[in-house]
Amino acid sequence: MTNTILVLNGPNLNLLGLREPEIYGSDTLDDIAGMLEDRALELGFTIDMRQTNHEGMLVDWLHEAQADGVRAVLLNAAAYTHTSIALLDAIKAITIPVIEVHLSDPKEREEFRHLSYVGMAAALTVEGHGAGSYRLALEAVAAGKV
Ligand code: CA2
Numbered sequence: 001m002t003n004t005i006l007v008l009n010g011p012n013l014n015l016l017g018l019r020e021p022e023i024y025g026s027d028t029l030d031d032i033a034g035m036l037e038d039r040a041l042e043l044g045f046t047i048d049m050r051q052t053n054h055e056g057m058l059v060d061w062l063h064e065a066q067a068d069g070v071r072a073v074l075l076n077a078a079a080y081t082h083t084s085i086a087l088l089d090a091i092k093a094i095t096i097p098v099i100e101v102h103l104s105d106p107k108e109r110e111e112f113r114h115l116s117y118v119g120m121a122a123a124l125t126v127e128g129h130g131a132g133s134y135r136l137a138l139e140a141v142a143a144g145k146v
Pocket residue numbers: 011012013015016017018019020024076077078079080081101102103104105106113
């Protein structure tokens with residue numbers, strides 16, 4: 001087991017901070033990575049932050065997380081949260097804890113965002129705190145909550 005926390009981000013999150021700031025805030029993904037790295041340093045962890053627009057890439061990275069012995073995965077699967085049985089199966093197939101993370105609160109938004117396949121297998125869900133959702137998820141790992 002390593003002290004690495006893998007942070008996986010799904011489709012369109014590469015546009016964060018550039019579009020729809022009223023929903024997702026004005027931080028870019030690089031800003032969030034920097035904030036998380038600073039906090040992780042204080043807590044004795046290392047952050048490995050990634051983003052992809054491809055569902056299968058997220059599945060591959062979850063499998064690799066198991067093989068690499070990462071401490072936990074923070075997963076913002078974006079729209080795949082609400083559609084991907086492949087991600088649900090991948091999370092169930094690995095033993096390391098996966099925390100579901102969202103900037104917004106999908107339960108407060110359109111009906112089609114209320115269903116979360118990721119949430120069916122995640123150890124914990126942190127949502128609705130903007131970039132702070134990622135920090136709170138990291139702190140939950142550090143506090144041994146997962
Ligand atoms: O609130 C979240 O973190 C979401 O995972 C964001 C997803 C959405 O599909 C989920 O329901 C909730 C959307 C990410 C799209 O990111 C954008 C960023 C900037 C501009 C447009 C989209």
